[in-house]
Amino acid sequence: MTMKPRGKIRSVIAGVGVAGWIVSTACPRPEPPPPVTDPVAEGERIFFNEMFNGNGRTCGTCHRTEDNFGLTPAFIATLPPDDPLFVAETNPNLAQNFENPRLMREFGLILENQDGFDDLANNFNMRGVPHTLAQGTSIASAAGPRTGWSGDGAPGDGSLRAFSTGAVIQHFPLTTNRVAGVDFRLPTDEELDALEAFMLSLGRQEDLDLPLPLKGVVAARGQEIFLDNTLGKCNACHFNAGANGDPNIFGDAGNLNFDTGVEDLPDQPADLTGELVPPDDGFGIPGDGTFNTPPLVEAADTGPFFHNNSVETIEGSVAFYNGDAFNNSPAGQLLVGATGSGINLDATQVVEVAAFLRVINALENIRETVDLLERSQESGANAGSLLARALEETGDAVFVLAGGGLHPRAVAHLERAKALIERAAAGHDYQNAVEQAMAALDRAREELVEGQ
């Protein structure tokens, strides 16, 4: 698993940013703001602090560092009542038709007006908060950028850069009138550049190259099933467990939209509450029922799954593809037409595929933790926040492996690494603790995969 050096990407982005500040000296003009020399750092500042004169939310209100840049009900339960996430409960102007507090607290669902704002009481969707990791590998398509759950989440040119503008309009306003300059201010071009640079810096910068030489027999069998186009058939749409179609099948299509029938699942959790949950028609207005393909490397620690958080566990999300909802869906029928059958895995095989996803997620957690620890050694003032993220990543690795009963020796090494990172974060023998933590992480990785 080799990853592109983060510094190179930052340098390119910084170069573009500086070039944008070339100004004419022919006539006097107001002094421009100073050039942004580190757009990633500036984007991080904006992401977590800038409220755009709105209701108090920031991008980080829903995309939490501590929650893999997403948002789960378990994390929501830890927040104080005055957290800006809950503006629909605290701001009378947003009490109606802005969020559904019950569905937010129980299922982590956020209200979106994908199909327009003219009938706020009835025309909306309830969607989970997707993580913002590995977007550099997951949103490009031959048809243009695919942002958000259905690939059409951004106004303007539809890019990740423009996505932030749409998010401010949807989630940040003081009232549902959504008047620019009154209920919020729009991000500037420089802010959009920085936010995009920050989001692209998060997580994995390259796809895996499967198969990996996995040591555990269960995960290794899961990988075989995943890659087998006559059995699991997963790799066709999640090439190398990423978000893009297999180029041997789809050419250079990149990220693809499919109608996989998630909306047709029976007994969806949100529906069981009796709250109004209109059908989500996905891409476009009116929608065509399709949603874009998310990356799977980051899946195991970022549930609940699918656009409507309808499945809680990674095993359940694999099992979804065995059911009628998928096999009768347009995507399922495409698969039947192309391969002669749908997907029909037995319980052991479902668990094996899930185990594979758990192990590659843990490997990514370890890679990210090492990267964060190395950066903490270089960064001085920011070391605290980097160590906090490293601690979360290591905890996630423990969570995904222990949750599947996988690799107990690796889990023990990861627990040791966690303790050492906590020690470093507390300022006790920082350098030695970080180096020992990285050694423990190496040992954990050696338990999972050969020669990495």
Place this chain on the structure above:
Amino acid sequence: MAAIIALMGGARAADAQQSTERFIPVGQSPGVSGVYSYIGEVEAVNAENRTVTVRGPEGSRTIGVPEGCSVWLDRSAAKLQNLDGSFGDITVGRRIEVMYTDYQTKDTAAWVKVVV
């Protein structure tokens, strides 16, 4: 498996989100304004052919506004909510932004914003 390509019917055109676009004032659409759109003053309207002639920085351009094309009323300068409009709201003298469906031909609108 290769049959999937044919069944997919090829790649679709990129599609940005139109629902939030309505709330973005004329000239401020990220990545679009001044690049993939034409901004100026309405010089003429031909209701029969559903075309609008816009006088802007690069002269006059006549652009088709097909049925179903979104027309939004930009009232943000008056601190009022932007609204859905119609072709009939495009009148001579109003400030307008037209996003092209095709940047090469520049002859058809993907959406229209009119300052009212």
